Amino acid sequence: MQRYLVPPSCFVGDTAVLRGEDAHHIARVMRMVPGDRVEVGDGSGTVWTAVIESVGAGEVHLSLEDSLEEDGEARLELVLLQGLPKHDKMDLIVQKATELGVARVIPVAAARSVVRYQEDQEIRRLQRWRRIAKEAAEQAKRSRIPEIVQPVSAAEAWRWAAQADVALIFDESRRGRPLATALAGHPGVGRIFFAVGPEGGWDPGEVDDATSLGVEPVHLGPRILRTETAGIAAAAAILYHYGEWGR
Template sequence: MQRYFVDPSQMKEQYVVITGDDVNHIARVMRSRAGDEIICCNGQGRDVRGAIEEIGADTVRVRILEEDLPSRELPVQVTIAQGLPKGDKMELVIQKGTELGAFSFCAFTSLRTVVKLDDKKEKKRRERWQKIAKEAAEQSHRSKVPNIANMLTWRELLASVTQFHYALFAYEKEETSTLRRALSEVPAGSRILLVIGPEGGFDEKEVVEAEAAGFISVSLGRRILRAETAPLYALSCVSYEFEQA
């Protein structure tokens, strides 16, 4: 069943009013008609099943049929902090990371980051990334659309550690602490920050700074993963630990 995210103000007690690009998607792409059923989510945990009552030029009115649909969210909130990669790799991370259950994403710059964006380009990228997250959340039947946060410097990322219960960073030279071991100590409901470096990895100085700030260094296994593969591997491990184990 097709799923659409709406602003909380558009979801009333007995009906939902859909506006924007989704109106065109419902009317022309899906060719939906009155009586067809869809799922609407307000992004704050309220998911409803409804029947289309009316399709107008700018709005679609949906009558609510069922409340309290089962949640498909991870039992923990995982924020992926990704060293800004080259090309469109961040789009892949956000699309697949959303499907795997990430709560939010944040790109950051560090010593080995190659890509540099000015404010205008960063804003444009984030708008596109947010759109990708929304589409992926709809496709994977998420209850929430991951937030795409403003890009951070390395110093700003280190300072953000206090906002989370657990802060982990993937480091290829870590020999004792594994992601599995770290996750085994995390209770459900926790906020986790998971930091993945850029293509060149972390500078030794950054490793020292991260550990001093309170981050836990973890290994993602014996193989060296690409920058865009590492967060997806890590999210898969989180899903297994909290949903399959």
């Protein structure tokens, strides 16, 4: 059943009204008609089955039925600090991180990040990443849309990470412990931040600054992964370690 995650303002009592791209998708892409059923959620954890009551010009009216017992969210809060990569690699990173269950993606303007956005470009990019996260969350049957925040500096990123139960920075020079060894020392956690550098990795000074605030350097082994691969691999490994695969 097709799932749509929409703002809470779309809900009134036991009804919901979908507009914009969601309404277009129902009417023009899926070609649904009154009587068809969908799943609709508020993006913050609650999802209902719903019956389409009407399909109009730019609006689809739904009647809510039963709320669903959801298990599409990870039991731990996983936050990716991603050094800004070139081109459209961030699109892929946001999409796959969302599918895996990451709760938040924080783009980091690192020393070795080649890309630098002007303010208007940054707004458009952020809107695009949030749209990608929404679509990926719906496809993956998640009940929450990950938060995609505005790009921050490396110094600000480390201050965010210092608030976590576990904070890790992946260092391709293989300083620090293997990921599996580091995680073994934290059998029960609620929030994990993990930082993946851009092309070329983190600058050594950035790693030093992070470790001075309690962020632990780790590595994924002898192979050097591309930035768009490393975050996905790390997220999958962390979720597997804490029992999120097959639970």
